[in-house]
Amino acid sequence: xxxxxxxxxxxxxxxxxxxxxxxxxxxxxxxxxxxxxxxxxxxxxxxxxxxxxxxxxxxxxxxxxxxxxxxx
Numbered sequence: 001x002x003x004x005x006x007x008x009x010x011x012x013x014x015x016x017x018x019x020x021x022x023x024x025x026x027x028x029x030x031x032x033x034x035x036x037x038x039x040x041x042x043x044x045x046x047x048x049x050x051x052x053x054x055x056x057x058x059x060x061x062x063x064x065x066x067x068x069x070x071x072x
Contacts (some may be wrong), residue, residue: 002046005055005069007039014059020044022054029058 005019015036018029030047039057048055048071058066 001048001052002044003048003055003071004042004044005039005057006042007036007057007067010036010040010059011063011065012030012036013061014063014065015061018060019048020056020058021049021052022056023049023052026056063068 005044017034017036017039019031019034020026020029030049031045034043034045053070053071055071056066058064059065059071
C-alpha cells in the first residue's frame with residue numbers, strides 16, 4: 001500500500017532511517033536508507049505491507065530513536 005510519511009522534527013544526528021511495520025511486529029524493515037530530508041518534507045512509500053496500521057521510523061547510526069506513525 002502507498003503511504004505518505006512525514007516527520008515534524010528530526011535531530012541533525014539522525015539521517016539514515018529504516019521503516020518497519022506492525023504487520024511483523026516491527027521485526028524486519030520494509031525500507032532502508034531513507035533520508036532525514038525526505039522524511040521531513042514528506043516521503044511516499046509504496047512498499048508498506050498491506051494491512052499495516054503503524055509504521056515505525058527508526059534512526060540508525062549514533063541516534064537510535066524511533067517514532068511510530070499511526071496509519072489512517
